[in-house]
Every structure is written in structure tokens, then in C-alpha cells.
Amino acid sequence: MTIDWVAKALIVLILFKPITSWANDISIAQVGDDFTLTVVQDGENNSIGGLPGNTTPITGDGNTMTMTQQGDDMVVEGYIYGDDNTITTYQGGSADNSFMRGTVVGKNNTIDARQGKKIDGSVDGNDSGNFEQYLTVLGDDNNVITSQVNSGGTGSGHHMAHIIDGDSNSLSHLQYADGKKNGFIEITGNDNTVTLEQRNSASHFTDIVLTGDDHTVYGEQRGGMYGAHSMTMDLTNNGGAYNISTIQNSANAQTYSITGSCATIGGCAVTVTQN
Helix, strand or coil, X not given: CCCCHHHHHHHHHHHECCCCCCCCEECCCEECCCCEEEEEEECCCEEECCCCCCCCEEECCCCEEEEEEECCCEEEEEEEECCCCEEEEEEECCCCCEEEEEEEECCCCEEEEEECECCCCCECCCCCCCEEEEEEEECCCCEEEEEEECCCCCCCEEEEEEEXXXXXXXXXXXXXXXXXXXXXXXXXXXXXEEEEEECCCCCEEEEEEEXXXXXXXXXXXXXXXXXXXXXXXXXXXXXXXEEEEEEEECCCCEXXXXXXXXXXXXXXXXXXXXX
16 A cells, blocks of 8 residues: 555644643554654653554554653653554653564564663663563564663662574664663574673673474673673474573672473584683
8 A cells, every 4th residue: 555745744643643742742644655753752751652552553564663761750652553664663761661672574674772772873862761561572583672771770670582583584682871670582483693792790690492393592681790690591482503602790699490302414503601
């Protein structure tokens, strides 16, 4: 379905629904291909598709979406269906919680979800953490880049849980700066690549579950103060090859558990480094 630029503009204008001058609540419904959507919310109770019972359904191929929330209470929730889409979200500039939850169904999509780390790569100086991020990606050949980076504060923390079901997907997640960090990843399929890095002080916990063959996994936990490091990987595969590399670097306790089966001529590779 093709929508001309006038229709697209009307859809966006109609569905932007400010309840008060401070609420900044936006709901978007878009069907079509090759459109560009840019949303910017600056300050107060920012919400995109986050109202009770309301999400952000977008259907189509080849679309580019950029959503930026700067300051105060921030929520992004959305459902995107289609192929070859580029979705970028940023939340930053707040001492309070930031929340992202989304589902992407399709192939060859690029998802870049950042909390505390700006689109240009810089870190906002006002973020103390308390980030939550939940993504579900269903399909093949998708590239998912996510990060949770705050400017400090040992009382802050990061929590993420990502689910991917498909083949040849790439997931990279960074949790950086002070505060407790939890990372949960569940992947079903073949030939997927996972990178998860947790850095700086406080405790770090990672749990990765993979079903399928030929996965490449890199896990890194670094930071020497206020907490221990724990990493668990469970590979319930069909006997195919896999390549796992982990690094734990801390002055405190470090534990890891890797469970898998390998029944292939090419063999499997596991490297664990603790400092």
C-alpha cells in the first residue's frame, strides 16, 4: 500500500494527542512503505505509544523512524511489522526511570535503541540510570543494537530482556557506568551473533539461553567495585558448532556456567578469561 506525503502528514498530525501541555502523549498508527517518521519530545511526562491499552502499530517496508525523548518520565512502546526498516530510539536527560518495550516482526530490519547514550554517541550528563528495556524480534537477518549508559550514581541500575526468534540475526547490548546491571537474552534459531558488555562498578548478572546451531557469543563483565560478576550460558542446540568467548574482570567474586552439547566434526570453541 502506497500513501502519498499529504496522507502521511495527516495521519501523523491526527494521531499526535497532547492531553495537557506537560503530558506529551503520542500515539502513531502508520500503514505504508518508504516513509520517514521523526518524533521529538522534550521534558515532562513523555510517552510514545505508552498509554494504558495503547501501543504504536506501524506496518510497512523500507521505513525510517527516529524517536527522541529528552528529560522526565519516558516511555516508548511499539509494534512494527515489515522488512528493511530502520528504527532508532533515544531516551536521556532524566534522573527518573526510562522504559522501552517493543516487538519487531520481519527481516533485514535495523533497530537501534539507546537509553542515556545519544544518537551521536555522546552520553547525557543528567542520567542516573534506572533503565528498563524489553525487545522481541521475530524474523531473519535483523541487526539489533541496544545500550543503557548513565552518567553515574551507585543507586542506579539497568535491566534488559531481549528475545530473538530467527536466523542470522545480530544482537549487541552495552550496559555501562555505575549501578547494578541485569541482562537476559533468549535466542532461538541458527547462525546468530550475540555481544553483551557490562562495565563499571556494582554487580553484573548475565543469563543467555540459545537454541539452535552455529551461534557466536561474546560476553564481557568489567568493573572492580561494589559487586560480583555472574554469567550463565545455556546452549540447547542440535549438536552443531558454536563459538563462545567470555571475559570477567573484577576485584570481587566472579562466577560463570556454560552448558552445551557439541557433536560436529568442526568442533566447538569456548574461551573463558577471568582477571
